[in-house]
Amino acid sequence: MKLAMIGLGKMGGNMAARLLRHKINVVGFDFNTEFVNRLVKEEGLEAATSVADAVSKLEGQKIVWLMLPAGEITENQIKDLIPMLNKGDIIVDGGNSNYKHSQRRGAMLAEHGIGFIDCGTSGGVWGLDNGYCLMYGGEKQYADVLAPYAQALTHADRGWAHVGPVGSGHFTKMIHNGIEYGMMQAFAEGLDLIKGKEEFNLDLAQITELWRHGSVVRSWLLDLTAEALKQDQSLQEIAPYVADSGEGRWTVVEAVEQGVAAPVLTTALQARFRSQDSEGYSYKLLSLMRNAFGGHSVKTK
Structure with a gap:
C-alpha cells in the first residue's frame, strides 16, 4: 500500500507520520523542505521533488491525498493533477474545503473518470498519537479503497466513516x-x-x-x-x-x-x-447613544 501526500504542514505531516508508523508507504511533497526533511529523517518518508514526481512514484491505482488550504490552492492543485492521473485513480481532499466546492470538483473529476473523496478531518495536533476522526464522502467504489488508510489514521473499528456522496464529508465536518x-x-x-x-x-x-x-x-x-x-x-x-x-x-x-x-x-x-x-467602534457608538438619550457618562481612555 502506498499513497502520495501533498501538503506536509502540521496536520498533513502528522497524518503522513501516522500512516508510516502503520506500515503504509507514503511519498510526500511540500514546498517547505524543512517539513519534508524532518519526516524523511524521523519517520522514513519517501520524499518527492514535486507533485508530478510524487505521482510518478505511485503504481497501480494511484491515491493522491491533499492536505492544503481551502480555496484557490486546492482548486488549482486538483486541476493540475488531472493530466497526471488515469481513470480509476483517486484524489482525496483532506482539507477544510467548502462542501459545495467539493461537489463541483467531484463532478468535474468524474468527467475524467477520476474518483474524488472529500474527507473532513478532526483531531488536531493530537491525532498523531490518539488517532484522527475522518468523515468522508464519495462513491462507494472509491470509499472502499480508502478504508484501510482510514483505519490506519484512526482505529480499526471506530473514528472513521463513509458518510455519503461527494460533498457529504466536508458538509459533516x-x-x-x-x-x-x-x-x-x-x-x-x-x-x-x-x-x-x-x-x-x-x-x-x-x-x-x-x-x-x-x-x-x-x-x-x-x-x-x-x-x-x-x-x-x-x-x-x-x-x-x-x-x-x-x-x-x-x-x-x-x-x-x-x-x-x-x-x-x-x-x-x-x-x-x-x-x-x-477598534471596537460599535461599542463606542453604544456609549455615545447612551450618553445622548440618557445622559450616561462616557468612559474615555
Whole structure:
C-alpha cells in the first residue's frame, strides 16, 4: 500500500507520520523542505521533488491525498493533477474545503473518470498519537479503497466513516466545526462568570478538573481547557482575539439557506467577529447613544 501526500504542514505531516508508523508507504511533497526533511529523517518518508514526481512514484491505482488550504490552492492543485492521473485513480481532499466546492470538483473529476473523496478531518495536533476522526464522502467504489488508510489514521473499528456522496464529508465536518464553536463559547462564558465572582476566590483549574469526572459537561475540549488552566489562569500573555477558520461562517450560511434556527452557533460566530474588532467602534457608538438619550457618562481612555 502506498499513497502520495501533498501538503506536509502540521496536520498533513502528522497524518503522513501516522500512516508510516502503520506500515503504509507514503511519498510526500511540500514546498517547505524543512517539513519534508524532518519526516524523511524521523519517520522514513519517501520524499518527492514535486507533485508530478510524487505521482510518478505511485503504481497501480494511484491515491493522491491533499492536505492544503481551502480555496484557490486546492482548486488549482486538483486541476493540475488531472493530466497526471488515469481513470480509476483517486484524489482525496483532506482539507477544510467548502462542501459545495467539493461537489463541483467531484463532478468535474468524474468527467475524467477520476474518483474524488472529500474527507473532513478532526483531531488536531493530537491525532498523531490518539488517532484522527475522518468523515468522508464519495462513491462507494472509491470509499472502499480508502478504508484501510482510514483505519490506519484512526482505529480499526471506530473514528472513521463513509458518510455519503461527494460533498457529504466536508458538509459533516462543517457542521462539526459549527458545534465546536458553540461548545467553546459556552465554556468560555461560563468560566468567565466563575472568574468574575471574586468574593468566592474560585480556582478555575480545580473546577475544570472536577468537571472532567462524572459531570455531564465532560469532554475532550474540557480536558484540554483544564490542562491549560493548570499552567496559567491569568492568561495575561494571550490577546483577546479569536480567529475563525471559515467553517463556522459556512455553517451559519447553511442554517439561513435551510431556514433552520441555529442561534447558539450564530452567536458563537458573532462573538469571534467581535473579538477581531480591534477598534471596537460599535461599542463606542453604544456609549455615545447612551450618553445622548440618557445622559450616561462616557468612559474615555
